[in-house]
Amino acid sequence: MNRRARFNKKNNSTFALNINSMTDMFTIMLVFLLQTYSTNSYEIVPKMGLRMPTSVSEKSPEEAPMVSLSKDALFLNDKNLATLNNFNIPSELLDQGEIIKPLLAGLQAIKEVKKDKEEIILQIDKDCPYPKMKQILSTASLAGFIKVRLATIASN
Numbered sequence: 429m430n431r432r433a434r435f436n437k438k439n440n441s442t443f444a445l446n447i448n449s450m451t452d453m454f455t456i457m458l459v460f461l462l463q464t465y466s467t468n469s470y471e472i473v474p475k476m477g478l479r480m481p482t483s484v485s486e487k488s489p490e491e492a493p494m495v496s497l498s499k500d501a502l503f504l505n506d507k508n509l510a511t512l513n514n515f516n517i518p519s520e521l522l523d524q525g526e527i528i529k530p531l532l533a534g535l536q537a538i539k540e541v542k543k544d545k546e547e548i549i550l551q552i553d554k555d556c557p558y559p560k561m562k563q564i565l566s567t568a569s570l571a572g573f574i575k576v577r578l579a580t581i582a583s584n
Contacts, residue, residue: 497553497560499553504538509528
């Protein structure tokens with residue numbers, strides 16, 4: 429008999445499977461998967477050309493009207509309110525230099541339908557100058573939206 433055959437003959441025994449250890453392992457895996465699974469049904473999709481800032485916040489967004497500002501456009505939800513040139517809002521769309529007329533009208537229409545809503549979500553390009561963001565905040569405040577959330581990309 430050759431060596432290999434003798435070796436297999438000696439070790440031809442079955443081993444017992446430890447079910448307790450496997451049960452513990454599967455329990456740990458199940459708990460991990462349940463903790464990392466997101467049940468949030470509301471998803472925020474950035475507009476084309478919008479480079480959003482990053483954040484480490486883990487709080488899930490709630491559904492609210494969304495204002496998106498990129499270098500090229502201003503949106504309320506999916507409606508394009510204005511075409512911009514490097515964040516510059518055309519002067520004919522401004523009232524007193526601070527209030528954006530089409531945004532105010534759109535937010536007021538939403539407020540009429542959902543009177544209890546006080547919150548909006550802002551999707552703003554990370555290169556947006558503060559005075560432009562202030563115009564949006566002033567307009568939202570005038571329309572009755574006093575709570576503002578900034579949409580960001582989650583970073584690890």
